[in-house]
Amino acid sequence: MLRMTGIRKAFPGVQALAGIDFDTQAGEVHALVGENGAGKSTLMHILAGVHRPDAGRIAFNGQEGIEISDEQHARRLGIAIVYQERSLFSLLSVAENIFVNNQPVNRVGGIVRKELYARTTELLDRISVKVHPGTPVGKLSAAQQQMVEIGKALSINARLVIFDEPTAALTRTETNVLFRVIRQLKDSGVGIVYISHRLEEIFEIAGRVTVLKDGQYQGTLSVTDTSPADLVMRMVGRKGLYQHVDRSIPAKLKPVLEVKGVSDGKLRDIHFSVSPGEIVALAGLAGAGRTELALAIFGARPISSGSIAIEGKVVPVVSPRDAIAAGIGYLPEDRKEMGLFLEMNVAENIAAARLSYFGSWWMSRAKLFETARTYIGRLRIATPDASRTVRKLSGGNQQKVLLSRWLLRDQLVLIVDEPTRGIDVGAKAEIYALLRDLADQGKAVIVISSDLPEVLAIADRIVVMRLGRIAGELLRAEATEENIMRLASMRVEETACR
Amino acid sequence: MPVIPSRFLNREVLLVGLILALIVAMSILYPASFPTLGNFSAILRNLAVDGIMACGMMMLLIAGTFDLSVGGVFSMAGVVAGWLMKNAGFPVPVAVLGGLGVSILGGLINGVIVARVRVNALIATLGTMGIYRGIAILLGGPGINFLPRSFSDPGQAVLLGLQAPVWLMILVAALFQYLLSRNRLFRQYYYIGNNPTAALLSGINVPRLQIMAFTIMGFLAGLSGIAFASRIGTSVSIAGDGAELRIITAVILGGASLTGGKGSIWGALLGVGFVALINNALIIASVSAYWQSIITGVVLVAAVSLDRFMQSND
Numbered sequence: 001m002l003r004m005t006g007i008r009k010a011f012p013g014v015q016a017l018a019g020i021d022f023d024t025q026a027g028e029v030h031a032l033v034g035e036n037g038a039g040k041s042t043l044m045h046i047l048a049g050v051h052r053p054d055a056g057r058i059a060f061n062g063q064e065g066i067e068i069s070d071e072q073h074a075r076r077l078g079i080a081i082v083y084q085e086r087s088l089f090s091l092l093s094v095a096e097n098i099f100v101n102n103q104p105v106n107r108v109g110g111i112v113r114k115e116l117y118a119r120t121t122e123l124l125d126r127i128s129v130k131v132h133p134g135t136p137v138g139k140l141s142a143a144q145q146q147m148v149e150i151g152k153a154l155s156i157n158a159r160l161v162i163f164d165e166p167t168a169a170l171t172r173t174e175t176n177v178l179f180r181v182i183r184q185l186k187d188s189g190v191g192i193v194y195i196s197h198r199l200e201e202i203f204e205i206a207g208r209v210t211v212l213k214d215g216q217y218q219g220t221l222s223v224t225d226t227s228p229a230d231l232v233m234r235m236v237g238r239k240g241l242y243q244h245v246d247r248s249i250p251a252k253l254k255p256v257l258e259v260k261g262v263s264d265g266k267l268r269d270i271h272f273s274v275s276p277g278e279i280v281a282l283a284g285l286a287g288a289g290r291t292e293l294a295l296a297i298f299g300a301r302p303i304s305s306g307s308i309a310i311e312g313k314v315v316p317v318v319s320p321r322d323a324i325a326a327g328i329g330y331l332p333e334d335r336k337e338m339g340l341f342l343e344m345n346v347a348e349n350i351a352a353a354r355l356s357y358f359g360s361w362w363m364s365r366a367k368l369f370e371t372a373r374t375y376i377g378r379l380r381i382a383t384p385d386a387s388r389t390v391r392k393l394s395g396g397n398q399q400k401v402l403l404s405r406w407l408l409r410d411q412l413v414l415i416v417d418e419p420t421r422g423i424d425v426g427a428k429a430e431i432y433a434l435l436r437d438l439a440d441q442g443k444a445v446i447v448i449s450s451d452l453p454e455v456l457a458i459a460d461r462i463v464v465m466r467l468g469r470i471a472g473e474l475l476r477a478e479a480t481e482e483n484i485m486r487l488a489s490m491r492v493e494e495t496a497c498r
Numbered sequence: 499m500p501v502i503p504s505r506f507l508n509r510e511v512l513l514v515g516l517i518l519a520l521i522v523a524m525s526i527l528y529p530a531s532f533p534t535l536g537n538f539s540a541i542l543r544n545l546a547v548d549g550i551m552a553c554g555m556m557m558l559l560i561a562g563t564f565d566l567s568v569g570g571v572f573s574m575a576g577v578v579a580g581w582l583m584k585n586a587g588f589p590v591p592v593a594v595l596g597g598l599g600v601s602i603l604g605g606l607i608n609g610v611i612v613a614r615v616r617v618n619a620l621i622a623t624l625g626t627m628g629i630y631r632g633i634a635i636l637l638g639g640p641g642i643n644f645l646p647r648s649f650s651d652p653g654q655a656v657l658l659g660l661q662a663p664v665w666l667m668i669l670v671a672a673l674f675q676y677l678l679s680r681n682r683l684f685r686q687y688y689y690i691g692n693n694p695t696a697a698l699l700s701g702i703n704v705p706r707l708q709i710m711a712f713t714i715m716g717f718l719a720g721l722s723g724i725a726f727a728s729r730i731g732t733s734v735s736i737a738g739d740g741a742e743l744r745i746i747t748a749v750i751l752g753g754a755s756l757t758g759g760k761g762s763i764w765g766a767l768l769g770v771g772f773v774a775l776i777n778n779a780l781i782i783a784s785v786s787a788y789w790q791s792i793i794t795g796v797v798l799v800a801a802v803s804l805d806r807f808m809q810s811n812d
Contacts, residue, residue, distance in 0.1 A: 298699070300698070300699060320698055320699050320700075320701055321701045321703060324700075324701040325701070330699060332699065337693075337695060337696075338693075338695045338696055338699055339696050339699070340693065340696060341688075341689055341692040341693050341696055341697075341759070342692070342693065343692055343759050343760065344688065344689070344692055344759070348688075348689075352689055352696070352697070352700040352702075353700040353701050355682045355685060355686065356682055358682070359682065360681075360682045360683070361680075361681060361682070362680050362681075363680050363681070363682055363685060405700070
C-alpha cells in the first residue's frame, strides 16, 4: 500500500536520511525503531507532508511517484499521524477536537451539533471508546485523549495511521486498550506504522520491524526472526544495556532519608527509607503516586501528615528551598518544563541551585565557567563549550546538566524521576553508569521508573507503589518483572489481607 | 565568554547602528540645529525620567513580568510630594520621602497581587494603574503649581553640563547594570523569567523576588515622577499618562522579551535613547509628532520580526 524507496533528506549540517526503504501493507503493523536522531521522525514527517525529501520515490495506494506537498495534502491522501505530544485543545469538546476544521454545517455555516455529536459517537464506537462527545478534552485521562487523537485520524478516513510513541504516557492497562484499537484498525485493512522506544511492545503488536541508525537503513525483519537484544544491537551496535551490574552494596548503614507516614490527598501513610550508597527504585503504574511522593519529599507538594527525616533528624520541608537545604535533589520527569532553563547556557544551568557559590555581591564568571567545565568533563557532557544554550543539547546531555546541578551542591539524596524517558539507548547506558557511580560515592539514589527492565538493571531494592500506598518492597535478588507487576496491580482486597 | 549569548547582543548592536545612522543623517540634514550641545542636552533631559523607569521595567521583563501602573505611580508620587509640601505644609525632604513611600507601597501592592494572590500581571497592574492615576487626580486636581524653590532647584541643577535628572538616570542605570550582571540576588531574575517552575525547584524564592521587583519598580517610578516634578516645579496629575506603553516599547526594542529571561540595562537605555532621538529628530524636522508613534511602532515590529526570522533559521 505504501512504498518509500531511496528516501534522502539533509538538514543543514546533518544527513538525516541516507536512502531509506520502507513499505507498509494494508492490514499490517510495521514498527519503526532507532535511537533518537536516527531519522524515524524525519521519515514520518515526510509522509505527513511536514518535510519534502531531497530524493527518493513514494508510492501510495497505487499512485506512483507522489509528492506530498503539505499536511493537508497528506490528509487528503489518507495519511494520519497520532503524535506523541498530543495536539488537542483541552478546553474544547471531544467532538470539536475530532472535527477541527471539518465540522458539519448548515446552509448559513452554523455548526449542526446534533450531527457533529452523532458522527463523533459513531467514530468513537468504532474504537470502542465510551465518552460523551461534549466532554471537554482536558477532563479526559491521558489514554482517552490518545483515543481522541485516533478518532481524529479516523475522521479523515485514514488508510495509513502513524503512531509516534503512543504509549509514552499510558499505563499498562491503557496500553492494552490502545493495542486492541490498533488491532481493530489493522483488521479493518488500515496500514499502521508504529514508532516506539519500548521494544517489548513491538513484539506484542507489530508484524515487521525496520531499524534505522543515524539516518541509515539497517534492515527490515519479521518480529519472529529477531529479539529485543538483536534490535538493540542493530540500533546501537552494543549489547547488555539492561545487564544488572553487581555493586558491592555497603553493609546496611543508618538510613540517610526516612519517610515516615507521609499522607496527602493522593498519598496514604508512606513509610520507607534509603541508606547511603543505595539505589532504590520506586516502581508502579502511572498514577500510583510516585511522582507525587517525590514532590512531597522535595517540598513541592504540601503533605497533610507525616514527616521526613534526613540523617535521623526530622526536617520541616514546606518548600523546595527547605528540601534543597536539607540535602535533597530532584530531577523531574519533564526536564524541559520543570528542570531546565532552556535559553540559558550550560554553565548557568549547572549553577542554578547554588548561585551563592559564585559570589553574592560580585559573581565570578571565571569560576562559573571553570566549574561548568569540570562537570562537562566529569559527566562527559557532549557540548562544544559551557556557553552553549541548553536547548541545543540532546536529551541525554540535558539530563547530565541537571545531574551536575545537584552534584555541585553535593546533595545527600537524589530523586531521579524517569531518568531515561525520551533519551536514546546509547545515552541511557551512560546515565545508568552515572547513577551507579553516585551511589558508589555514598549518595542515596531514588529512581522513579516505569520501565521494568530499567528498574531491574539499576535498583538494589525496589519499592512498589500502588494507588498512593506502598504495595511492597523487593530486594534486587528476588525481584522479577512479574512479581513487581503483581504488587503494582494487586487488587485492594489482596492488599488488605497482607 | 559572555554570560549573555551573543544573540542577545545583536539587538543592542542593531540599535547602536540605528542611533548612529540617525545622528549622522540628522547632522548632515540639519547642521545648525541638530548637532548642538544644547540639543543633545535637551534630548538627554527628556529621556532621563523614562530611562530611570526603563531600568526597572527591564528587570521586570527579564523576570518574565511587567508593570502597567508605572505611569500612575509616576503621577501619584509627584502629586503626593507636591501636596505634602504645598497643601499640608510639610518640609520638602519629608514630602519627598512621603512621595517615595507612596510609590514603594504602590509597587509592593502590585507585587503582592501578582506573586501571592497570583493575579496575572496584565490584569493586576491594569487595575492598579487606574487606581494610582485616580489618586493623583483626586489629590492634585489638574496639578499643583509653584512648588517651593528648595524642591525645584535641585531638579534644575546642572553639573558638567548635565541636569540633575540625567545624573540620577546615570546612577540608577549604573547600579542596575551592576545588579543584573553581577549580583546574585538579581541574577535570579534571569532564571525566573526563563522558567519559573524550574527556578522554584532549584530553590529560588520566586514569589519573594517577584514582590521585590515590583516594589523596586514602584520606587523607580516614584523617583522618576518626583524628579520630573522637581525639574518643572509643578506636580502634573497626568504627567505619567502613557508612560507604561512608551517604556515597555523602548525596553522591548532594547532586547527584552515578553516571555522573559533576556535583556540588559544597555538595551533598555538604547531603546529609550532611540525613541527619544526619533522624537527629537521629528521636532527639528518640523514633522508632526504623530509620526513619532508611527515610526516607533514600525521599528518595534520590524526589530521583533527580525528576531523571529533569525531564530527560525537557527
